[in-house]
Amino acid sequence: MTVKTLTKESIPIAYPILGAIALFGAALAIVRLTQGLGPTTNLSNYNPWGLWITFDLSIIPLSGGAFTLAGVVYILNRKDYRSIAHLALLAGYLGYIMAVLVLLLDINRWDQFYSVILPWRWNLHSFMFEVSLSITLYFGVMTLELVPIVFGRRNWRVVRAIDQFVPLIAGVGVLLSTIHQGSLGGLFLVMSRKLHPLWWSPIIHLFFFISAVIGGLSAAVLIAILSWRALHKRVPIWLLSVLAKVVATVMALYLVLKLGDLLVAGKLGLVFGSGVYSLLYLVELSVGVLVPLAIFASRARDTEKGLLAGATCAVVGLLLNRAAITWLALRVTPGVTYFPSWIEISISISAICAGVLIFALGLHYLPTVRASVEEGR
Amino acid sequence: MAKYGMLIDSTLCIGCRGCSVACKQWNDLPATKTRNTGTYQNPPALSAYTWTNIEYREVEASDRLVWAFLKRACMHCEHPACVSVCPVQALHKLETGPVVYEANRCIGCRYCMMACPFGIPKVDLNQVLPVISKCNFCADRVSNGLPPACAKTCPPGAIRFGERDQLVVEAEARIAKNPGKYVNHVYGKEEVGGTSILYLSAIPFDQLGLPDVGTESVPALSDAMAVVGTPTALVTVAAALMGAFWVSRRRVELASQQQTADLFSRRRAELADQQQTADQEKEAKQ
Numbered sequence: 001m002t003v004k005t006l007t008k009e010s011i012p013i014a015y016p017i018l019g020a021i022a023l024f025g026a027a028l029a030i031v032r033l034t035q036g037l038g039p040t041t042n043l044s045n046y047n048p049w050g051l052w053i054t055f056d057l058s059i060i061p062l063s064g065g066a067f068t069l070a071g072v073v074y075i076l077n078r079k080d081y082r083s084i085a086h087l088a089l090l091a092g093y094l095g096y097i098m099a100v101l102v103l104l105l106d107i108n109r110w111d112q113f114y115s116v117i118l119p120w121r122w123n124l125h126s127f128m129f130e131v132s133l134s135i136t137l138y139f140g141v142m143t144l145e146l147v148p149i150v151f152g153r154r155n156w157r158v159v160r161a162i163d164q165f166v167p168l169i170a171g172v173g174v175l176l177s178t179i180h181q182g183s184l185g186g187l188f189l190v191m192s193r194k195l196h197p198l199w200w201s202p203i204i205h206l207f208f209f210i211s212a213v214i215g216g217l218s219a220a221v222l223i224a225i226l227s228w229r230a231l232h233k234r235v236p237i238w239l240l241s242v243l244a245k246v247v248a249t250v251m252a253l254y255l256v257l258k259l260g261d262l263l264v265a266g267k268l269g270l271v272f273g274s275g276v277y278s279l280l281y282l283v284e285l286s287v288g289v290l291v292p293l294a295i296f297a298s299r300a301r302d303t304e305k306g307l308l309a310g311a312t313c314a315v316v317g318l319l320l321n322r323a324a325i326t327w328l329a330l331r332v333t334p335g336v337t338y339f340p341s342w343i344e345i346s347i348s349i350s351a352i353c354a355g356v357l358i359f360a361l362g363l364h365y366l367p368t369v370r371a372s373v374e375e376g377r
Numbered sequence: 378m379a380k381y382g383m384l385i386d387s388t389l390c391i392g393c394r395g396c397s398v399a400c401k402q403w404n405d406l407p408a409t410k411t412r413n414t415g416t417y418q419n420p421p422a423l424s425a426y427t428w429t430n431i432e433y434r435e436v437e438a439s440d441r442l443v444w445a446f447l448k449r450a451c452m453h454c455e456h457p458a459c460v461s462v463c464p465v466q467a468l469h470k471l472e473t474g475p476v477v478y479e480a481n482r483c484i485g486c487r488y489c490m491m492a493c494p495f496g497i498p499k500v501d502l503n504q505v506l507p508v509i510s511k512c513n514f515c516a517d518r519v520s521n522g523l524p525p526a527c528a529k530t531c532p533p534g535a536i537r538f539g540e541r542d543q544l545v546v547e548a549e550a551r552i553a554k555n556p557g558k559y560v561n562h563v564y565g566k567e568e569v570g571g572t573s574i575l576y577l578s579a580i581p582f583d584q585l586g587l588p589d590v591g592t593e594s595v596p597a598l599s600d601a602m603a604v605v606g607t608p609t610a611l612v613t614v615a616a617a618l619m620g621a622f623w624v625s626r627r628r629v630e631l632a633s634q635q636q637t638a639d640l641f642s643r644r645r646a647e648l649a650d651q652q653q654t655a656d657q658e659k660e661a662k663q
Contacts, residue, residue, distance in 0.1 A: 076625045078625075112483060112484050112485070123463055126462050126464045127599060171622065175611060175614055179610065182607075186606075190492040190595055190596050191491065193494065202598060
């Protein structure tokens, strides 16, 4: 059955291409590890964080569909969302793997990364500590959540044992995600004089968490539509439409908080008065919030086109937001600008290609995922 | 324990770079290859191998050009952002004042470099496994009762080592004793909540090369959010999750109870029906 679908579609051509790009990225990773960051990246003492930080801080919130949908299915007991949750979990897991692999290339003492699991070294005052430990632990949680999905067809004792505790595991996953999605924003609390005031806020951690829910669910809607299409099944619009409605509600909250925050800080004037930054901010806000909010709050969310358009906008908006905060609107050293090297760009692209390839293979070959998609209509 | 500091009187500095050389000697730092860029300033900037450096500026003062020399190095903040943000406690603030670094804990996230308001921590990215490096206030010398190498060597005595509190008094006395000589401000007394290194200057501090960083502790907000905000969020979300789980379970339970009840009442009705039919049949027979 699986082989038939594979040969029928154009995907088989894409597979080796994606695989080749992924292998090229792996080769570049070896170059990075043996040559150091200096020769391979455009990072410097004046701009210590670059594209790989932008990559990580985008991929992790876009993988946020994994914790939100696990919460919906296992905590809120909405079993009808099981199929979408399976897809979001698989994609999210791969997203986190890629983010952590890129992170390990980015840090200059990856050989000492084990420091973050030694309790006597923990610095509870540091958001970077919260991020590192929480993501490491969440990896374990996601693995446990995925075991019944990947091996669900085999009646192993381990699988049944995990299945029993899935609500607890999912709950821990939601907790850990709340922490690190927010803490990723908390990283910028110390940079009030480096990050442009349109983006810096004393509640930036809250914005990161809320936008991770928006971006994560939107990415999950996109992934779901593409997966159902790839398997030539009817897309379950009625399920996705409810998710879109939820996203619209969260977006409205996000918008009110964002504008309220600017108002309280007396920074509303900056929205139009900061030149190119105003432009970036307004594009981010319109593409990422206003347009998808208009689509998701209307009946347009009941169509596949509407869902696709709204979710794509929300995902692009999240990317713009994270790019602004980690790069475009962040000035670490006055007068110093940064543009990533071709190796930084290539490794980022190949990490995405590797993720897409493994996801596509998983969709075709993991019986539980495939079955849940096929039955999930 | 006494809290030490250094008072750097930039009006006394002659730009000889003796501090920079002494620093390299004491800390075993190699010389770096540099290029002539048309200025006396050399090495051009702080780096992984240059922990203190003299910056040369020509500034207009009372209708003539004067040299302004800034001895740049780690400020050893009272509330250091680098220490607060380091995930693995690789950076410490010693009770005596120095902010020091332990390389064998470092994961190399470079968050200290991003957080520092003065751009002090440096790294040699051309190494395969580089460490962060910066001035450590010669913590080894200070803990043995010696002044840091730079202060010890400074020929014109522009760098004064001592207890920070006394240095603040001394700096303010110098300003009071020499009216018109200094800008009426001790940089570092209140900057970012206070720093161990204090500066006196004849020209405005931004012209000397020291940034306006405000008087608030840089990591205060982030620190409070991490220590208080995170546990609060954890407890709130955990409670919300348990509540949501209980409600959804109850909903499912109630639904299934309703189904069972419906089933029972239907069965009872059926039984009653059967009974009635049986009774009617019995009556008919009689």
